[in-house]
Amino acid sequence: MSAKAQFLKKLQASQAKPESRGLADIAEFRQRMIQLQETMEIWLEQTGIRVESTVVSLVELLLGATAFRISGIRIHYQGRVVSFIPSFLYGQGVTGCVDITLHVEEERTSLGRLFMRSRDASDWTYMPSASSGGHRLGFCESVFFELLGSLLPQ
Secondary structure, eight states: OOHHHHHHHHHHHHSOOHHHHHHHHHHHHHHHHHHHHHHHHHHTTTSOOEEEEEEEEEEEGGGTSEEEEEEEEEEEETTEEEEEEEEEEEETTEEEEEEEEEEETTEEEEEEEEEEEESSOSSOEEEETTOGGGOOEEOOHHHHHHHHGGGSOO
16 A cells, blocks of 8 residues: 555544534533533532523534534522523534523523634633624633622612
8 A cells, every 4th residue: 555545544534524523512512511510500509599401402504404402501590590501513613602691580681602612712711792803701610700790689
């Protein structure tokens, strides 16, 4: 076998098929949402704030309209809710998008989005709704509690 043939064989073996890569991304998105909820529960221990899971269905058009179910997160406090609901798997330069919304009675206010990973970061990043130029921050405990400030009555 020529060097070129060996190279091409290795190259082909190293490149995952789009379908298997998509399925791996779906599995990772599901797992990372579960881990995100577990982290939030730890951060909220002894606060009296309730965290619950919800299930949503997504259709990923870039994977041939593949439908899949994934967990979302709802955080409740005194009739107010902040929800973290997955909205798509693939977007421009990002994988795994989660919409963050404040629910107060019938009003809904977007607080921003989380991205599971992007070109720039392999971990969760947060982009506030009011962000100009798409500036994202690393999602950490401090950012989480800033978001939850919206749960508290004015």
